[in-house]
Amino acid sequence: MSNTKTKGFRKYNKNNVVSVTMTMLFLGIFIAVFLVLFVMFFFRYVVASGIISEYGSVLYMGQVYDAAEGDLDKAYNALDAEGRSYFIRDEDGKILHEKGKNTCASEGEYVTVYSYDDQVYMYADTDVDFIRPEKGSITFDYKGFVTWARFSNKINRIEHKEQDSFDLPVWVKAGLSDGNELIGQVHFHLENNDIIFFVVFCVCVGALTCIAFVLLLIHMFRSVYRKHKLTDIFYMDDVTDGRNWMWFTIKGEQILKKKKNASINYAILDLVFVKYRNYCVVHSVSEGEQMLRRVENFVNTNLYVGEMIAHYASANFAVMMRYTNETELYDRIDRIMAGLEHLDKNHKFSFHVGVDLLGITKDQHGRAVPRRYINIEREYNNACAARATLEENDDSARATFDSAMVEEQKWIDTVRENQQSALDNEEFLVYYQPKYDPQTNELKGAEALIRWQSPVYGFKGPGAFIPIFEKNGFITEIDHYMLRHVAMDQKRWLEQGYSCVPVSVNISRAHFIEDDLAEQIRDAVDAIGTPHELIELELTESAFFDDKNALVTTIKRLKSYGFTVSMDDFGSGYSSLNSLKDIPLDVLKLDAEFFRGDADDKRREIIVAEAIKLAKCLNMRTVAEGVEVKEQVDFLADQGCDMIQGYYFAKPLPGNEYEDRIRQEK
Ligand code: C2E
Ligand code: CA
Ligand code: CA
Secondary structure (H helix, E strand, C coil), rough: CCCCHHHHHHHHHHHHHHHHHHHHHHHHHHHHHHHHHHHHHHHHHHHHHHHHHHHHHHHHHHHHHHCCCCHHHHHHHHCCCCCCCEEEEEECEEEEEECCCCCCEEEEEEECCCCCCCCCEEEEEEECCCEEEEEEEEEEEEHHHHHHHHHHHHHHHHHHHCCCCCCCCEEEEEECCCCCEEEEEEEEEHHHHHHHHHHHHHHHHHHHHHHHHHHHHHHHHHHHHHHHHHEEECCCCCCCEEHHHHHHHHHHHHHHHHHCCCCEEECCCCCCCCCHHHHHHHHHHHHHHHHHHHHHHHHHHHHCCCEEEEEEEEEEEEEEECCCCCHHHHHHHHHHHHHHHHHCCCCCCCCCEEEEEECCCCCCCCEECCCCCHHHHHHHHHHHHHHCCCCCCCCCEEEEECCCHHHHHHHHHHHHHHHHHHHHHCCEEEEEEEEEEECCEEEEEEEEEEEEEEECCEEEEECCCHHHHHHCCCCCHHHHHHHHHHHHHCCCCCCCCCCCCCEEEEEEEEHHHHHHHHHHHHHHHHHCCCCHHEEEEEHHHHHHCCHHHHHHHHHHHHHEEEEEEEEECCCCCCCCCHHHCCCCCEEECCCHHHHCCCCCCCHHHHHHHHHHHHHHHHCEEEECCCCCCCHHHHHHHHHHCCCCCCCCCCEEEEHHHHHHHHHHHH
């Protein structure tokens, strides 16, 4: 599954939870603040507008006082008749006249009252200290309010049934024209009904808020539940109904990144049901998938807490296991594989397992370092790389990843990606290694050996890419390429009058499954027009273990077309002495292994001598490969070896250097 998809899902997942939580928090705070502000402002607005009209009356009393123009008796009579508690004081604060009970607080404050331009100088009432001028605005003693509310609902109603309102006084000041001050008591009436209305209102708003909250909570739970359901579907594998790869990466990384798991060894496995496709062909796809489910279930029952398995793709499973030591881990894996092999009593299956060991990293104090930057996809790829090394193997097997594998795998991929363009651009060069007659020192033949001159990767010997081509099948293209180039070179040299000798071309084992190989070779050489006797074909010894009948047929046909056929690397693998009696070969190439190491190893000399004799008896010529020293040349000459191909005479040479040699031979 793609990395972007995984990342997107993670992001969505995270955002969903975060957004719901944030919304809840935000709404909660918003509603609470709104309620408090609303109650405060609404109440203050109601009280302030009540006081305003009363304040007008006090101002009017000031006008009455001023209108009396110093006739204080007249003024006081008129003011007393208003029926309001008030007092008049001079600039020093001395009370000049008062009416009613003076419960005015000593300290006042300028207060901004709504819809009134001027600020009103206001004092609290010491008897009913509810409305207070404070910091330029009106505040309320809410605790007192609650007491009154109780009072009004219970006690008051029983004792004074006729009283259905409250009087909340506050004192305001009106300036007088003679410099004195008139301070009058103003009343804000709070009806019982108002209180009830207000309480009911607050309860309603509170209840609505609660309902909204509950609804939101339900929504949140439902969305979390739905998300869980959705997640389950999202993480379900289509084939096995178990967990899928995305779940493995997300869950696996969560586990691996945990601080407490830093001191636990983990291994990531790539488990493959070998020949799954064959099983599907022989049975059916649905039976194949049924098998995959059984594989997953079997592994699952053998896993411990904190371990997991998921279907990756095709017949691959990703597994995460914990271990204390490697032996114990491998024992467990082997037991699981043994169990899987006999999952069905009618079959014996094979499984390949690639293991990537995560191990524990420690800091300089010996503490385990959390795997903060672990990338499970990369680790699984490592396990896959290890598993890929088993591909040749039909039986159950397991391999463990090491870092050299990464480089190797990278190179394999590079070669595969570049092989076709390298062929098209003629980056593959033909080198010629001459073969000499040890008796006469005459040039008798050569072997064509490939080199890769890559503009990007430099000059590469066949060891770096031929085994890769043999595995990926590109080797057949290479064999044709080499054959064509050798045929072209030989034709050109012949036309230039050089003394051409037969050149052998390596034909890989993979080629022999083609029925018409002999005809393909004949036609390719004929298309160029090179005489067949100038081309020799080398077959590696190991090819003789495949279908021998087909091989014999191909060799006979090649010979009938006039090509020479040789057996390469004789003596390198299991002895193919037996094959010699049935296969009509022209040349036996003694493997270089015979001439490596101690030069006078008597036992080896006996074998070489006997091999040469045997070849002679069977009418075969012999070529000794890898000969580097004079003693060996002399020995081989004594034994009647026909040709020597080795560094003693020449290394593989570029085309132009080889051309110089055949020109000189002339
Ligand atoms: P091979 O067919 O057995 O080729 C002989 C190898 O032995 C060559 O290595 C050659 O350079 C080396 N050799 C010859 N004399 C000496 C010596 O005195 N001392 C030492 N140390 N080595 C010597 P090279 O060219 O690296 O080729 C290696 C293998 O790659 C070949 O083994 C052959 O199996 C494969 N190969 C090379 N070219 C081709 C090709 O065109 N097609 C195919 N199918 N395989 C090729
Ligand atoms: Ca060869
Ligand atoms: Ca060889």
